[in-house]
Amino acid sequence: MTLLQLDNVTKRFGGLVAVDGVSLEIDTGQFVGIVGPNGSGKTTLFNLISGVFFPEEGHILFEDTDITRMPPFKRAPLGIGRTFQIPRPFSSETVRENIAVGAMFGRMGKELSVDASMEVADQLIERLDLTAHRDKAAGTLTPIEKKMLEIGRALAMKPKILLMDEAMAGMHPSDIDQMVAFLKQIAGEENIALVAMVEHIMRAVLGMAEKVIVLHQGAKLVDAPTQEALNDPRVVEVYLGGAGGK
């Protein structure tokens, strides 16, 4: 079933077309990789889906609701979650409190008491192996631990779709494998569509994706099952910097 649909979406910054007539569909529970070199429009695309920007043209549908011009704070309770490349937790609050805040502002927010939100946080802390850090101030965590916290905060929102903004950049390959396996497992259990944005062809991440969408200069270049997309000569050309590549 289609969860998210973009129909001919364009976003300009002055004369620059950052996202150029992109149409795409993401299904319930699907794992999708969004790939593209620096400046190809990945972040702008995420900003359009999460409501940071509105497009000049086109429509965005989430479960048949037109969210094209819906403010971001109304999208999170619908089930649109996001992690940021540079996590900015509430530094003086604990890991537990930061994750609980995710639960309070997420899809279940209205129904959850503070105690229930803390319980959601505790379950995720255990699954993310952050137990030893539970009561530490988030500001004292290492960058990798902050990324885990960021993923925990986003999962606590009980999203139907989780947009991951280079969530695994800078991680050790074995940590990436572990993180992707964890995300796949929890996404399978909770039927979450995962959309992972990566700048480079990261096989560790994309190897587990069902399909890959490649952006180039704001436009969609390829949208195909993973192996097909990665072997596509146009993708190879973009990444090797051949004619038309960057």
Ligand SMILES: Nc1ncnc2c1ncn2[C@@H]1O[C@H](COP(=O)(O)OP(=O)(O)OP(=O)(O)O)[C@@H](O)[C@H]1O
């Ligand atoms: N707020 C903004 N104002 C003006 N131009 C912007 C803005 N945000 C992005 N751009 C431009 O839009 C284009 C697409 O940028 P975007 O950040 O979406 O690409 P990206 O693929 O995410 O790259 P990166 O990996 O560097 O973030 C770039 O040329 C960028 O300079």
